[in-house]
Amino acid sequence: MYCMGMFVRRDLWRHLRRCPSKPRDAGEEQGRTRVLGLATMAESTFSQQISQGVWKLLGVMKHDDISVVVKNDWSILQLAQSFFNKHGHDPTKFEYIRQKLREIGRLLLTLRREFSIYSLEEAVKPAYFYRLIQAVQRVSGYDEESHCYQSPSLALKLGHSLNKICEIIHCRALMSEDKELISSTDTFKKLYSSKWSELISHSALVTLNEAKFNKPSTLPFTKDVQCLHQFLEKSAHAAFEKLKETASPQSYAELVKTTLARIIVFNRRRAGEVSKMLLKSFQERDSTSLHDDVALGLSRFEQKLCSHFSRVEIRGKRGRKVAVLLSPDMVDALTLLVSRRSECGVQDTNGFLFARPHCQSHYRGQDSLRAYASECGAQNPEFLRSTQLRKHVATLSQILNLKNNELDQVADFLGHDIRVHRDYYRLPEATTQLAKISKLLIAMEKGCLPDLQGKSLDDIEIEDEISVNDSEASGPDESDAEDDVSASSSRLVNAAASSDVDVQMHIETAAEVCPENETEIGNPRKGQKVCWSTAEVTAVMKHFKSHITKGKLATLTECQQCKTAEDPVLARRTAQNIRDFVRNRGISMKRKSQNK
Template structure:
């Protein structure tokens, strides 16, 4: 990648660590592993390497390096969609996984188009003549059942529809800038086909599948006894995980305490799992720990005053960018403080901004399986 030398695939990652042509600032970073090195090497070979920002390449290189990633990396339309998503969400690390999922969804679709319909890229796929083949490919990827007229993964069919509409817009803009009259006419015709036929051929069945699944889903209400059992289980698991991490700081013991503590915070606050799991380390460390002001305390009862002094309050970003308050018990604060202090020992990347960070990763633990 740096010296342009020829090396065996299995030995390339070893050479990268000691390559004399490696940039000086690379020495300050953590040495890349085998998977990341292969991703960087493949990205360097891509025909579109110079057309996208380094942030987008980092996003693509952290994907699992398989056939889907190879397809994503070598399709100009998907690359430009990645750049568009990065321009909008690049400043928010919580959206990186969402962006990778969008790219992989299109990669799986294009892989199906290549293997079953001999369509090489998405620019060719959105030609009006290939509209029926594109619909068939979406149905195959989403697991459409011709007899039941239902999808195995209806949400994927809907997501692919939105992504293809965006891809068509990107290709249309590219045609306008290059003054390609034939491509302009082709994308305009596809957009008309999409607006008139896509709902009938794809979206309607997908929405029906989703609505039937929700209608037939039994509603479960937890009994008081169930809540008590869950609370006791989380409390006991949290105490054991705390002791294990305190005695032996490893990525495994760190993960155990992080998962239990995350579950405790979600259950206690009854908040969306996604909101709590994306809590930033900085937000917790800079939480308001000042005592209750006397003027405010005068308007509160003794019980309310006790509660104010007992709980810690952390503000996070909720739905639609709204400010949401999270209450933490003293035991949870102790657990989170221990997690924050053991990050270096447990191989948590310094660049990982999340409180419930995964070791050796820039992502976070999710509040649901």
């Protein structure tokens, strides 16, 4: 009741005689029964009892120095009880609780060995705050020279756990009306809020962020996804027939794994969510027919889809309700698995749909998906994971230009908060910068930014405004040839300053401007501009004179119609060449009017 240490009942009275935390005015002579009574009273007064569920949870922990520390520190046990109060109803969270306890146990072990601090209640005293900082840095592998952590996430997690432990001790102090302990925990909270970020969190977050710099995209390729789909379909069919003929744990496990992987890939669902699907959820799935009034707002194809797929609601992340769609062959496979559970050794008390035989756990979807991704023959099997598949569908859905309500539906099905969906599942940042921001930069370099007034980044088309490929772009006419040549020469000179480019050759190529009446051009070298003949100019001006006069840009469709109508005069010109010609003439005419 003084040091809050954990001792065997029969040895508690011996420790009490020499307890260093024992106050001086406490009685010296106390019998064994009296000591046990005081300890029991202190336990019930200062904190809640440690439940049998917590001891059972700790009983399967690996027996080593860390587990010994965890089981013998009262503050850690109270932390375990707090976790159990929240997540005790979900056995799948027990491993998470054990991991959190082992993290804080490693910290206490370091405090004991290197700083002579033997309990977490002592560690959260304000006088030992900097020792606690040093212990967290050592456990997390902090390098003082580079200011980086080997395990930055561990440093952040330890901070949250220590704050939680301080709150537990503070509540205990309030209940026991221990003013000194109340003041101590309040002071620690102030130190934590003002100094922890400076000394621990900031460096840890910087280490985490730097690890993501220049990280390549891991989106799966469509061909690999199709390859995985086909492989899973064949494997599931073979496993279905095998279990139908012979009920054994091996055939049962094969069908469970293939069906589990198929559901994850088809629904783009988190692997853990599907793995924890309950048998009760599948049996109580929504099998009602489509409501007649609702059917009026759907197309005939959408109505068929509603009758084709079954819908199962499961618990997703943060308790959010999410849906899983099942095709008829998936339902048949799951129905067969349910009917053969007892024959294949699955216990009646196991409530998981994808249950393991002879135990209370379930098969892990990520393990099944990883194995089949390696076997299906995909070029990049490491990208075929549930997280990458979810990001794949969320990212590519942007190409469809979905409306806000449609985007909400996609995010809701994936189990995303819409803000998370927009922040983390948009097109990759590198792709956005290459495809969109570069258009703006090139437009500024070309000097045609005023022509883009009123347009968004999505509205700007590179082929509309900017000639990216000089080999495909048409040559300028006589009126703006001089300006284009000077601009090209300037850019090439600048480029040569940082690379081994033959500047003179490029300048001569850019300066090759032919008169418009030239009709014979021969076979131009790649990268050499092809001059426009008088007949070609006349043919284009016949269709786009008003566009050029008004400074309006031509569309690809209009240019293709012009090319078809003026064949064979424009046979050697592409629709893109015609668009560039109209744009160049419009810019040239605009410059002339401004000079006047």
